[in-house]
Structures are given as structure tokens and as C-alpha cells.
Amino acid sequence: MRGLVKVFKALSDESRLRVLNLILERECCVCEVMQALEISQSKASRILSTLHDVGFLKLHKDGLWSLYSVDSDGMDAYLKEILTATRTALRNNRQMETDRERLKTAIRTGPGCVNRNAKVSVRRLSTSRKPMETTDES
Amino acid sequence: MRGLVKVFKALSDESRLRVLNLILERECCVCEVMQALEISQSKASRILSTLHDVGFLKLHKDGLWSLYSVDSDGMDAYLKEILTATRTALRNNRQMETDRERLKTAIRTGPGCVNRNAKVSVRRLSTSRKPMETTDES
DNA sequence: TGCATAAATGCAGGTTTATGCATATATGCT
DNA sequence: AGCATATATGCATAAACCTGCATTTATGCA
Incomplete structure (x- = not known):
């Protein structure tokens, strides 16, 4: 019962559905997801771990x-x-x-793919930190 | 999209799943639901309206x-x-x-079925206001 | 019209959830 | 060892959610 509730909770969020949609297309790493959906690294990581938790994904x-x-x-x-x-x-x-379209152009490696880390604490400006834009109906 | 999210949100709550389970068994009025699940009248009403909102139920x-x-x-x-x-x-x-079993013994009418209203503001004590007891796994 | 019953709803509170930021962890390479 | 890259996570905060209580609305009946 509690398990079922958790499953539906995992599905009751737009970003998580978008991520699931991506993985249904093909296996992805975290940085591909963050690129395709233009979301932050921590968000992508957490979403994937949530979907993994309830049993949809394997790692x-x-x-x-x-x-x-x-x-x-x-x-x-x-x-x-x-x-x-x-x-x-x-x-x-x-x-x-x-x-899914954008996923095709996502790359698994390359300069600035993921987070410019704390070490280089200058130039934290251009690394895709937009709030998510609103979307349409289903 | 937003609609789908709402649907899953509606399903991501134990009480709402329990209510849905009841209605899947047969048509119910609010007071039957509150009896069978031992939940408050307002809660039963709101849950039903939520499930109705997303399109699972008709009224x-x-x-x-x-x-x-x-x-x-x-x-x-x-x-x-x-x-x-x-x-x-x-x-x-x-x-x-x-x-579902308890639903069979629920009655659609009878003394104290629903809310003893404000008019009679004494004796607010015995009208099934237990917090919900915890449940098992699925 | 007045009273009783069934359901719906405004409000307040406490709890949960989502997310950004900063940082920690893990791995690989030179 | 030192540095770079990819991922995970602690913390803080704001928003969303759940629910009880009180009250309102809607209907039926005497």
C-alpha cells in the first residue's frame, strides 16, 4: 500500500514525468538528462534517484x-x-x-557539460540555471 | 501534461486510494464512505471531489x-x-x-450517520473522529 | 416556515515536498 | 599525489498539501 502511494507520488510531478519519458526512450546518464530538460544537475540527480527508488529504473x-x-x-x-x-x-x-528530440543532441561529455565546481568559484554565470519554463496541456 | 500530473497526484495518497477502491466496488454516497473508512465527513467529501475532478468518478x-x-x-x-x-x-x-468488507455494513441513513450539526453544540464526543490507524504494505 | 439531514467549503495549523546552492564523494587520468 | 569530471547530498526556504473544526449550502419533510 505505502509502496503504491510512493509510486504515484513519484509520477505526480511534471519534471519527473519528463525524465521518465526520456529514459523510456533510451538509457541516460545524469548529465544527458539535465541537458535535454535544461534543469540543474542536482535536480536531475534527485529525480533519477526517486524514479529508481520506486523501482522504475535500474542503475x-x-x-x-x-x-x-x-x-x-x-x-x-x-x-x-x-x-x-x-x-x-x-x-x-x-x-x-x-x-525526446533534444535528447538526441545531448552529449555525454564535453566542456561545461555538468557543474563548474566550487574550486573555480569565479565565473558562475552561464551554466544553465534557468528556472523551468511553463508548459502546455496534455 | 498538467492534467496527467493531477491524476497521479490524486492517486498518491493512501486515503484517496482507499476511497477509490470502495467506489470501484459500487456506487457510494459520502456518508457510506466516511463510515466504511472511519474518516471525517469533510475528508470524505473532499476526497470524493478530488477523484471526481480528475475524471475518475461521476456524480x-x-x-x-x-x-x-x-x-x-x-x-x-x-x-x-x-x-x-x-x-x-x-x-x-x-x-x-x-x-470493502466494512462497506457492506455501511448504511445510507440512520441516527448520527453524518455530522451532528452546530445547532446541537453539546455532545460532540462520540462521532467517529479517530485519527486514521496505520496500515500494512502492498 | 422551521427543523433535520447530507454534503460542501473557508480557514488555520502542521507537515511534506521541491529546489537552489554549496559541498562532499567517487572515479579516472597524468 | 593532484586535478578534473560526474554524481550525490545536507541544508534552508518557499510553496503545496492534508486535515480538523466550524459554518454554509442544499434538500426534504412536517
Whole structure:
């Protein structure tokens, strides 16, 4: 019961749905998610860990990267059913399409992909810290 | 999109799931729900209205009673799919079973069924105001 | 018209949640 | 060892949420 509530809570947030939509497309690392959705690194990380917690995603660490993907095998039957329903709900949605589109251009490495760290405490200005823009209906 | 988020939010609460479980069994009025789940009248009313808002329930007013039932006809396809998934998730759950059981003994009328109103401001003591007891896992 | 019953709602409070910022941790490379 | 990169996390704060209490609204009946 409590588990089910947690699952629905995980799905009851726009950003988390957008992330799930991405991972449904293909395996992603944190920095790809943050790029595709233009959200902060900490936000991307937390969202992925939330979706992992409730059992939708599996995590495969590869060197520096945390690779998240849909855990089709380990998922309980009822989780699978909920995920399928969610997928259909996301299918014909403008926002979700453009997110998937943007994912194609996301890169796994490169200068300034993730956080310019504290060490270099000057020049904290251009690193994608926009508040999220509002979106349309489903 | 926003609509989908609202749907999942509606499902991300134990009490609301319990109410939905009841209505999946059969049409209910507010006072039956509050009896079966031992929750306050205002809580029952609000929960039902939430589930109605997102499109799971339809409301049929009959005299004093507000009768809520699953809106199998008016529901969008994606909503139906989500509801089906939820139903399976609720199926084999102790709490949900006993709730359905208690629903059988709920009555639609009788002394003290709902709120003893302000007029009679003495004797506000015995009218089922327990906080909800904790429950088990799914 | 007056009273009783069923449901809905305004308000207040306490709790939970989402998120940015700063920092910590983990890994790899030279 | 030292530095760079990728991810995770503690803390603080603002917003959202849940719920009880009191009251209002709506309906039916005598």
C-alpha cells in the first residue's frame, strides 16, 4: 500500500514525468538528462534517484557515469502495468516529443557539460540555471 | 501534461486510494464512505471531489445524497488504462479487502450517520473522529 | 416556515515536498 | 599525489498539501 502511494507520488510531478519519458526512450546518464530538460544537475540527480527508488529504473555505474534505464526485468507486475499506462499517456504530448528530440543532441561529455565546481568559484554565470519554463496541456 | 500530473497526484495518497477502491466496488454516497473508512465527513467529501475532478468518478445527486460512481463512460482512454492498472495494484491488499468488507455494513441513513450539526453544540464526543490507524504494505 | 439531514467549503495549523546552492564523494587520468 | 569530471547530498526556504473544526449550502419533510 505505502509502496503504491510512493509510486504515484513519484509520477505526480511534471519534471519527473519528463525524465521518465526520456529514459523510456533510451538509457541516460545524469548529465544527458539535465541537458535535454535544461534543469540543474542536482535536480536531475534527485529525480533519477526517486524514479529508481520506486523501482522504475535500474542503475548501472560505468566509471564516472551513472547510467539509468528502465528496469523491465526487475519490475513487479503491477509496476509494469502502471508504467505502460503512463507511457500511453505520455505518447501524444508535444512537450514530451520535443524533450525526446533534444535528447538526441545531448552529449555525454564535453566542456561545461555538468557543474563548474566550487574550486573555480569565479565565473558562475552561464551554466544553465534557468528556472523551468511553463508548459502546455496534455 | 498538467492534467496527467493531477491524476497521479490524486492517486498518491493512501486515503484517496482507499476511497477509490470502495467506489470501484459500487456506487457510494459520502456518508457510506466516511463510515466504511472511519474518516471525517469533510475528508470524505473532499476526497470524493478530488477523484471526481480528475475524471475518475461521476456524480449523481439524488435528493440529499451525492452518489459517486466510477465514470466508465466519460473517461478518457488513458485515464481508463491508469485506473485499470491501479485496480490490479489494489486487488491483493489486506487493507483494501477489509475496507470493502466494512462497506457492506455501511448504511445510507440512520441516527448520527453524518455530522451532528452546530445547532446541537453539546455532545460532540462520540462521532467517529479517530485519527486514521496505520496500515500494512502492498 | 422551521427543523433535520447530507454534503460542501473557508480557514488555520502542521507537515511534506521541491529546489537552489554549496559541498562532499567517487572515479579516472597524468 | 593532484586535478578534473560526474554524481550525490545536507541544508534552508518557499510553496503545496492534508486535515480538523466550524459554518454554509442544499434538500426534504412536517
